[in-house]
Every structure is written in structure tokens, then in C-alpha cells.
Amino acid sequence: MTHTRRRSRRSRVLAPSAALFVLVSAGCSVGGDQPSVAVPSPSPEAAGYCAKLHNALPEDVVGLERSDPSPDSDLTAGWGDGAIVLRCGVTRPARMDDSQSDAVDADGVNWLLEQRDDAGPRFTTTYRKAYVEVTLGTEYAHDATPLSAFAAAVRKTVPESL
Template identity: 30%
Template structure:
């Protein structure tokens, strides 16, 4: 009589272990100053679930998203950069929507992170990645351009 209960308990434990084992830890992120702006929720809803082969990961802060390991982190609600001499790149997405991004110089980030901030949109969106994942930033910028273009464009790089 105890055997069916033991088997049921073992099966439940195995199922719980498999379910928990498949969960990746949430990416630690910091909410941007204007993360509560309602338009940021529109941006987040429009973001892709996958970028390349990387699934979107859970994050720990409002108006953030992440893909990959090490993660490229998106934060909506950062301060829009004003006129600057920093490099500005236009990235077009698969749907044809394009976004201007300001590349924050390494000396401004401490050199351990690569940071791009959308230009001419308020609130702005920030993409950041550890230096070793810098090559992923352009792909993520392209993939999220449709979502970021939800933010009204007030000016462009050129």
C-alpha cells in the first residue's frame, strides 16, 4: 500500500525538480528614473521574445528586459541624451523601423560595459552589455527597434 504513495511522491519530486531546473535565474537590473512612464509598458509589450537564438529572460526591475548570457539588458525610462559629440548610429530593424542610438564612450561606463542610448526619444531606452558581449548589441538594437519606435521621435542624429 505504501508503494503507490511513494511512487507518486517520487514522481512529483522529479517533476518539480525538472521544472525548477529549467528556470534560469532572473537578470538583476536597475529600473530607470522614468520606468513608470506608461509608454514604457507599450515598449515592453512590443519587445520580441527572442533575439537570434536567445530567449528573453526574466528581469528584476520594472520596464526592463534581457536576452542572452551574459545578458544584454534593455531599460526604458532613462534620460534622453541631449546634443552630443558621441558616436551616433542608425539601426534599422526587420520591420523597417529605425532608431538612432548614441554610443556611450567606455570612459563614461567604467570600461566594463558597452552602453547605447536611444537618441531623440523621451523617455529614452538604454541597451547595455558586459564588454565581452559587445558584439550582441547591434543585433539586439535591430531586433528591438520596432518596439523602441513606439516612443515619439523628437530629433535625429543628423
């Protein structure tokens, strides 16, 4: 006696939904134009500073228009469809403990510099009550100029912590 197993109508309907859920959970965009960025999970205090920063960020950075990544969040912003991405409320990078780490000052805001393999540089603010991270595309591998565009907004909205 052979048993043939037929999928129920419910399982045929749920299977595509489950696949879509897996794609979205993995951070893949389904038909969207914006790049997907991991949203940080800061403390409530840091999230408050980040919300203020989000509203103070420029619409244009080095000639690139603002085009925030998905998912929509007060903790992330972008310019040039992912060429420049800002995340606020990130965890403190371990490299900040290394006394040999490179740092950059851009208009009164100090940034830790991390060179990434096969990607542009990543900068994270130091001495602030919320850590702000900016990743730059490879075209900015040797250029910290975009950081100057964020300096006034960071100084105004994210207090120093000494």
C-alpha cells in the same frame, strides 16, 4: 556590580530580517536566478510609452531567450540572463551634449554609444519621447547587431521628439 546585557527575543528575531532587508535594498539577489537591475523613474508620459514598448519587445534577440531581470517591471527587460538588458525611461545621458559622441543607426532608430570600462557597450536612444537604454555583455563589445531586434518595437511605441 556587573551588568550582563541580554538580547531580547524580539531583537534576535528582527536582526536576521534587517540583514535580509539590507541585502535586498542593495540590489543583491537572495537565491534568485535573474540579475538585478535598477528600475528607472520616468515621467508618467514616458512610463506609458515604456509599458507599450515592454509588451512589443521580442522574445528572442540574437538567439538569446527573454529572461527579464528582477525586480519585475514594465521598465526593464532582459535576454540571456543579463547578456542584454533594456531599461526604458532612463534619464538623458550627459554624453548627448558632446558633439563628438559616437552614434549608431539601427534600422531607423538612432542610439548614442558609450563604451564602458570592463563592461560591454551601452546604447541609449536619441530623438525619442522616452530614453531607452540597452546594455550589452562584453561579447557584443564591437557588435551593434542586437539593436536591430529592438528597432521595430521602439519605432512603433516610443514616438520621435525633434
